[in-house]
Amino acid sequence: MNQVHWSDVMAQRLAERGQDHIVATGITPSGEFHIGHLREILTGDMIVRAARKAGLKAQLVFVVDNADPLRKVYPFLSDAYQAFIGHQLGSIPAPDNDGHPDWKRFETEGRSYADHFLEPFLEALAQIGVHPTLLPNLDAYQSGKFAASTKRACDDPAAIREIIERVSGRELPESWFPWQPLDSQGSLDGVSVTGYEYPLVHWTDAHGVEGSSDITKGEGKLPWRLDWPAKWGFNGITCEPFGKDHGAAGGSYDTGKEIARFFGHEPPLPLTYEWISLRGQGAMSSSTGNTVGPIEALALVPPEILRFLIANSKPNKAIEFDTGMGLVNLADEFERWSARDLEAELSDASLSRRQRVQLEDSAAALALASPDIEKAVSATSVSFRHLALLAQIKTSDAEVWASLAASHNVEDPTDELRDRLRRMRTWIDSTHFPEEMRITVLSTPSKQALEALSPELRPVIKHLHVALSDHPWTNEGITAAFKFAAESSQTSMRQLYRTCYAVFMGQERGPRLGPILANCDRTTMLDLTLACSQMV
């Protein structure tokens, strides 16, 4: 069988390199995590799954870059963080609700800035079925794992400098040294290296203080372009997906490749992926607050839908995340696919190569979408659209299940379905829910909708008003009134409904009106109908 899904292609390439694999992902916990970061880790997770499917041994690791310094005081931080700029994220206190440093928890529990942002992300990962081995980078420095590579670099800074300058095309300052020592205050900024005798790097800091940094004890860190290839080595990384920022020519992967070999190991198999942007708002960025967090996204959609989004998009394809109609369409697409018997469809010998590839690709994406690798997500047979509708009309869950029992043969709602309804209600209450999907009954006539109505339908409104006035204000009564109005005005039911939607909802189509109108005030609705009939 051909390898069609991107994850299978990666697995195949890994198989050519060996049997044992460690797939790495890495993120700097400098601010709130967002679904862009989810692409990083899910891409890794899916490669691991594909590799195991191909009979390889594979493990997912998540390098937490908590040795990276705080770059600036982000909008969600108080000015107190000014003092921490340049300090490592794993060694400064987390912000509290007001953005002030929470010294108490930092001192009693050791809860760092990095932990603060990492925790909710890990929670989201658990929900989404990703269970990576965590590798906090600060610990790696402190336990001396970087020592060997660091020594290699510090023993021959010119070689490293040559690689970076040649490959990236940028010139490094004269003072550049392949180790950034922590200064007298614990900052990585503004430190000048004055000498090196293994294992000590001597420095003078911005405060005029002099000191020495032991590279085997993590009293500093490697610059990013060395940090990355160094940890490929001691962690035995064989594959790593990364964002396009690292993948650019002359970027950190390019220099990393050569530096890794200088350190004495092969670089991992790369996979560059595109970024996720928010529809209409550009790239997501933790620092600007232009984000949708994984937790927030999971409150709205089930994990399998998020996984499906990543699995079904080729890594080099930019994703526009849309919490409105895009999500509805995505969810319904997932639902349709999972309801199909792809196995059976693929056994059809008359399929063209093209059709076959498409089916196989979707089948692979669908399998990867399940948070639980052991079990495929079963089709709920209820579309997102339909559930959105029911959730708006029925106030209690019991009514929703009763309706589904009648219309969709759902006797006993599965846990999956209950879960979906719960998320659906959250979504409807949020600002993300698309207006297009929102059921609104008008209180004043929609001039626009009435004008859009074909001329021969306008007189029908009068019949409608009469019929509604004469029938009981119940679901059955209203439905009977519709029928009566259609007969007395010689209109087909289809056309009558079109008229009704224009009158009551200002739209061309909509859900069954009987039950909805029955929940509305009779007088208000009759007044609305009358007003409409007088307008046309």
Added chain:
RNA sequence: GGGCCUGUAGCUCAGUCAGGUAGAGCGUCGGACUUUUAAUCCGAUGGUCGCGGGUUCGAACCCCGUCGGGCCCGCCA
């Protein structure tokens, strides 16, 4: 300046690596269900594959050029 990704049906995208009759889903339109809980089912509609050249018996696919979109080359997934 250097480089990467991208342009295929109204929309979202497969198909490009291994050239062989242009594919899905959505949407739209029509029909069915004695008309609809935006449902479901059936059917139809729809593309000079950005543009121009070249290679080839044959090009969406390979090569050259060109235009448009996104992005990277200090940090960012």
